[in-house]
Amino acid sequence: MQIQEKVTGGSLILNCNISSQFLSSILLMAPCTQNGIEIKIADKIVSKPYVDMTIDIMEKAGITVQRDGYQSFFVKGCQGYQSGNYFVEPDCSQAGYFWAAAAIVGNRIKVKNISMDSRQGDVQFANVLKKMGCEVQFEDDGIAVKGGKLKGIEVDMSNMPDIVPTLAVVASFANGTTVITNVAHLKEKECDRLGSVATELIKMGVNATATESGLIIKGTTPKGAIIKTYNDHRMAMCFAIAGLKVPIVGVDIMSGSSFGVLFKITTWGESHGKGVGVIVEGCPSGIPLDEMAIQTMLDKRKPGSSSASTTRKELDKAIIMSGVFEGKTTGTPIMIVVYNKDADSKAYKKNAELFRPGHGDITYQAKYGIRDWRGGGRASARETVARVAAGAVAKVLLDMENIETFAYTVELGGIKIKSFDFNAISQNKFCCPDMKAAGKMEEKIQQVLKKGDSVGGIVEIKVKGIPAGLGDPVFDKLDADFAKALMSIGAVKGVEIGAGFNVSEMTGYQNNDQIVPDGFLSNNSGGILAGISNGDEIIIRVAVKPIPSISLEQKTIDKNNNPVLISTKGRHDISAIPRINVVCESMVNLVIADHFLRQRVLRQRVLR
Structure with a gap:
């Protein structure tokens, strides 16, 4: 906001029943107006101590403020603030977190340079804790709190509302009931x-x-939980205090390049940039990890692995930059980098102003107003290198729990498998469990290649050894997270679990997986019931669209909406299969690793 004219001033009626900040801000600017400002309060003021603090510093800076209690205020105009030296007290709201920590843990914590003479309302939190059973010492150089046997109390918190979330957490560990009153305005803060x-x-x-x-709040023995912070710093900080006693993890909405809650990844990089990579957060410490474990997985999606693959030659060599020491994870963020070595943007330059059909060119332009036309930029399948690297870390964790994930091709270009031989998956270029079908897939690829076209297919993913109990109702169901993870892969246009769309043709009797002492008689559910794993095999299928970059001419428009014809040149896959198979494996592993750790927090013990 820019104020170009001088502010005249005048009279106004102000409602301060939500926040006193509105009053403080107008008081602070009032001396700079021409005629001054008269303020009448329409309703009661909340957080009165902050009003007193505002007026106190104004008067120390040479400003005269006339007031009638908290009903009206008048500040003359054309007054000048005087420079000088001012002592700024520590923030008592912040001090409250340390006092609360002492109360919960039972130790002694002293916050220096704070006294009960402070005008900050939150300094009274020390007396609230004293009333709850803590030992509080008011010393010359600060206030110390030592935890004791906590008991519930009734307290009016209208003059220290910012402390309420912290008090609520302390109260949850106290014996008895705590009643907090006169803070209705807290519903209107950064969150309710x-x-x-x-x-x-x-x-x-x-x-x-x-x-x-x-x-x-009725005190008890709280248990660990995954906490939502509502993007509110005070929610995050107060529940962090609870984390001193029980396992607490705070979560919020992630950015579009991040995935996961506890086992969280953030990918970065573009197809023709300097490189791509990932940061993995939440991986437990002490897990054996080296670059070879990551490289083994990356080699499965490396360009040139089949006749359906691009001719781009990338070594895709993984480099671990952080989070691993002497061959074991340290518990800190793991950063993995893969440098691009064979990017060639020349073939893309002539189409830089055109929108390629089937690609994200037109939508990226609409969203950001700019796009990287070199190989698709961030929208390129090159981004999946980072997913596979992260999935390799997850795989190491799951291997320790005897959880195994594998993906294979069940259809390509209309050629479907007729039989299933697990050993055949590693014996052909298409990771197909049917050798005869794999041969026909090769023939199909050659036919399509000559035409300058591409094909899609279906990949099936199975998970063996997964324990029952992973997944959360209602919106964090295991199958819902699988669907999101797999649909986030650029070429995937459909996901089905278990019997999938075939359930629409079944009766309830046919669809239900009947239960006997040895387990389930069928697996139409795909190993998931009510969003939670049931201990059976997880079975997922994904529909993979044809590669949109084809040399056949197609109609499109340029950035000025002029109709043109386009033929996409460059080095492209004929099909995302089989290179996408390991990407699917990786995303499934990331989901399982995340839910495995979430379940560990919920149950506060190792699952196996």
Whole structure:
């Protein structure tokens, strides 16, 4: 905002029942107006100490403020702030987190340079903790809190609302019931800090209720939980305090280049940029990991692996940049880089102004107003190198739990398998379990190649050894996360699990997987019931579209909406299969690793 004219000033009626910041901001600017500002308060003011702090610093800077309690204020115009030296106290809201930590853990923590003479309302949190059973010492150079046997209390928090989420967490560990009142305005903060706090405490097994103007919390022995922070810093910080006693993980919405909750990956890079890579967060420490484990998986998607593949020659050599020491993961972020060595953008330059049919050119332009036309940029399948590298890390973790994932081709260019031989998967270029079908697929690829066209197909993924109990209702179902993970692969246009679309033709009796002492008699569910793994094999199929880059002429438009014909040259796959197979494996492994760790947090023990 730019103010180009002088502000005249005047009178206004202000509502401060949500925040006192509105009043403070107008008070601070009032001396700079021509005629001053008179403020009348329409309703009660919340967080009154912050108003007092504002006026206090204004008066120290030479400004005269006339007031009638908290009902009205008047500041003359054309006053000048005087420079000088001012002592800025530590933030008592921040100090509260350390005092709360002492209360929960039972140790002593002292925050220096804070005294009860402070105008900050949150300094009174020390007395609240004292009332709850903590030992509080008011010393010359600070305030110390030592945890004790906590008990529930009833407290009016209207003058220190920012501390409420922190107090609520402390109350969850106390004996008895804590009632927090007069903070209805917390519903209007960065999030609804009453409803949100209650929701997350309930996840921890705490009986918590949000009222119209506060919270009621019945103390217990909280359990670990995965906490949503609602993009609110105070939610994140207060539940971090709970993490000192029980396992707590905070999650929020990830960016479009990130995936996962506990086992989280973030990929980066473009097809013709300097390289591609991934950062893996949340991998437990002490897991054996080296570049060879990653390279083994990357070699499966490396260009030139089949007649359907591009002629681009990339070694795809994985380099671990961080997170591994002496052959074991350290628990810190693992960064893996793969440098591009054979990018050639010349064939793409003539079509730089055109939108290629079937590609993301037109949508990337619509979203960002700019696009990298060199090989598709971020939308290129080159991005999946990073997924496979991350999936290799997940695979090492799952191997330790005897969980095995493998993918194979069941259809390519209309050629379907007629038989299944597991050993055949590694004996042909298409990772097909039917050698006869693989031969026909090769013939099909050669026919399509001569025409300058491409083909799609179907890949099936199976998971063996997965324990029952992975997955969360309602929106984090295991099958829902599999679908999202696989649909995020650029060439995948459909996902089905178990019997998939065939269930639409079944009766309930036919579809139900009947249960006997030895397990299930069938597996139409694909190993997942109600979004949670049932211990049977996971079975997933994905529909892979034909590669959109073809040399056949097609109609399109340029960036100025002029109709043109386009023939896409360059080095392209004829089919994403079989190179996409290991990408599918990797995404499935990432989902399982994430849910495995989430289940470990929920149950607070190792699953096996």
